Amino acid sequence: MEFTVRSYRFNPEVDKQPYYKDYILNGFPSMTVLNALMKIKSETDGSLTFRRSCRSAICGSCAMKINGISKLACKTQVNSEITKFGIIKVEPLGNLPVVRDLVVEQESFFGKINEIKPYLLGIRENSPDEKFHVLKDGEKITQPVFHKSEFKALTGNNDTPNCILCECCFSECGTEVVNKKYLGPAALAKLYRYIEDPRDNDRDGSRLVNASKPNGIWDCVHCQACEQFCPKSISPVKSIVKLHEKAIKNSITFSKGAKHIIGIANSINKTGRLNEVKVAIDTVGLLGLMNDLPVVFRASLKGKIPSLKLKLIKDMDDIRLAFKELDREEE
Amino acid sequence: MITYVYYPGCVAQESGKELDNATKFIAEKLGINLLQMPEASCCGGGIIDGFDANLKLFINGRTLALAEKNGFDILTICNTCTLTLSEVNEEIKNNPALMKKTNAYLSKIRLKYEGNVKVKHLLYVLRDDIGLDKLKDVVVNSLNGIKVAPFYGCHILRPSEVIKFDDAENPSGFEELIKAVGGEPVSYVRRTKCCGFQTILIDEASSTSLSGNAIFEAQEQGADLMVTPCPLCHLSLDTYQNVAAKSIGKKLSLPVLHLPQLIGVALGGSYSEMGFSRHNVSLKPVMANINLK
Numbered sequence A: 001m002e003f004t005v006r007s008y009r010f011n012p013e014v015d016k017q018p019y020y021k022d023y024i025l026n027g028f029p030s031m032t033v034l035n036a037l038m039k040i041k042s043e044t045d046g047s048l049t050f051r052r053s054c055r056s057a058i059c060g061s062c063a064m065k066i067n068g069i070s071k072l073a074c075k076t077q078v079n080s081e082i083t084k085f086g087i088i089k090v091e092p093l094g095n096l097p098v099v100r101d102l103v104v105e106q107e108s109f110f111g112k113i114n115e116i117k118p119y120l121l122g123i124r125e126n127s128p129d130e131k132f133h134v135l136k137d138g139e140k141i142t143q144p145v146f147h148k149s150e151f152k153a154l155t156g157n158n159d160t161p162n163c164i165l166c167e168c169c170f171s172e173c174g175t176e177v178v179n180k181k182y183l184g185p186a187a188l189a190k191l192y193r194y195i196e197d198p199r200d201n202d203r204d205g206s207r208l209v210n211a212s213k214p215n216g217i218w219d220c221v222h223c224q225a226c227e228q229f230c231p232k233s234i235s236p237v238k239s240i241v242k243l244h245e246k247a248i249k250n251s252i253t254f255s256k257g258a259k260h261i262i263g264i265a266n267s268i269n270k271t272g273r274l275n276e277v278k279v280a281i282d283t284v285g286l287l288g289l290m291n292d293l294p295v296v297f298r299a300s301l302k303g304k305i306p307s308l309k310l311k312l313i314k315d316m317d318d319i320r321l322a323f324k325e326l327d328r329e330e331e
Numbered sequence B: 001m002i003t004y005v006y007y008p009g010c011v012a013q014e015s016g017k018e019l020d021n022a023t024k025f026i027a028e029k030l031g032i033n034l035l036q037m038p039e040a041s042c043c044g045g046g047i048i049d050g051f052d053a054n055l056k057l058f059i060n061g062r063t064l065a066l067a068e069k070n071g072f073d074i075l076t077i078c079n080t081c082t083l084t085l086s087e088v089n090e091e092i093k094n095n096p097a098l099m100k101k102t103n104a105y106l107s108k109i110r111l112k113y114e115g116n117v118k119v120k121h122l123l124y125v126l127r128d129d130i131g132l133d134k135l136k137d138v139v140v141n142s143l144n145g146i147k148v149a150p151f152y153g154c155h156i157l158r159p160s161e162v163i164k165f166d167d168a169e170n171p172s173g174f175e176e177l178i179k180a181v182g183g184e185p186v187s188y189v190r191r192t193k194c195c196g197f198q199t200i201l202i203d204e205a206s207s208t209s210l211s212g213n214a215i216f217e218a219q220e221q222g223a224d225l226m227v228t229p230c231p232l233c234h235l236s237l238d239t240y241q242n243v244a245a246k247s248i249g250k251k252l253s254l255p256v257l258h259l260p261q262l263i264g265v266a267l268g269g270s271y272s273e274m275g276f277s278r279h280n281v282s283l284k285p286v287m288a289n290i291n292l293k
């Protein structure tokens, strides 16, 4: 089977700007994109640069954009890409600066993982004799160690522990494109994993409070790309939504995002509908709306301002009962 | 005549009324009977599970049960309503515990859901249930090869575990519809990216940069118009277009249509029937190109 690999090329030491180079390959059936790249590197062009290690979708090194979508090159079949796109176009991951060719700089990604404190908080951090240390001969770990299935049974969380930190979600994340400070899907999914861990001893709720500040859980645009394109079938966005629910149930509602959701819930509880004006006021306050006066003004000229008072839906009592049922579920 | 339970969603009944009107206009022309459901509630705007996952289950389980009682599938015109209803539908159907929990609530309001309803977005009702040939047959005002940038948005494509209308990596349904009514689809990368709407009240500059980037790219690719199947995307792309221009520091001026408005124009709808006076970015410059009266 003959096919073309079109690779993004950029070596900042010699190239003024990035360019694409085509390689014609004669491949074998069931070849992966990584196989193809390794074949090019060993037979045609040794300068083509990319990361790889395990070749079995477990180390997360070989993530790159393949025909525009972030994937693991070692888990992606040439055949299926050619059938769909007619070519193998490879580019570096998005939302991260390019080091060379298909290799991106990873510091900002791992910096964000570190920022959520990806370790168990509590006594082991504060008490002098419980500090992290290399175990001495015969010394036992004082905290229980969970097998993945036990962790799932305890927390209901069966996916985030499978994260291989490949950065596909980060590369596809909608918010990350426009807000480089956003913690990103992988870090927030990991945060959820620690918050749910029964061994974690976050006494003052600092994890949720910190995550509720700008650039945290409330900045997710819900574009679903992190779930769609995770090669390990993890859904960071679902973890983020669970963090929203947890924050609100623990009355951590100082953020605009929390106010927004509470506003929507209140509006549904009152009318069965979403009152666009009231939800906006609940979220940003009347003063906040002033910033958007030009938008509001133009919209009102066009007759687009929604009503402040909405007609109740028919059988509104059904919805009121749904809210009452929630309280019952809580008990 | 083909019948659906019509679920316009909240925005199309208020700030986006022109979408509701255009939908009804094309439904009549295409022989689609839209059964009104005045009992239906808001779906929760795609984020209500962040308040309480059970609330999402109950209110949308109720909507599904009401449709089942009526005996027809649901037709939606909002990406986010489509995803929310579809998610709940899948969750209930595949998880007996959730089915039981939802029906425990529903039984108190004399309803029951057995999982027999499908949730279909107008875009794919047109492609799959009406069919492109039938659509071509009723076109009276072909769009003359005008360049149309389809903006899919997110919730009509992703997650594809739940939303299975199209190929999430490389969708084509929208382009097929545009061609069927005589337009020329513009190809651009951001057609499947996010409009940013969910955080427009939380971080306006970032949110509108997303819509701005998409509009700018479509403009650069020569689009005369952009079209979206979602009223939330429309708010970001049209109502906030001036803010988006500021956020990305570029000049933006691209009229953005709701999907049924584009179809409606091809089926002979006039400027006022399509409610174009309600748009922020004027359609006047392109009106002659699309024979709009």
Ligand code: FES
Pocket (backbone or CB within 6 Å): A052, A053, A054, A055, A056, A057, A058, A059, A060, A061, A062, A063, A072, A073, A074, A075
């Ligand atoms: S090489 Fe390790 S994940 Fe692909």
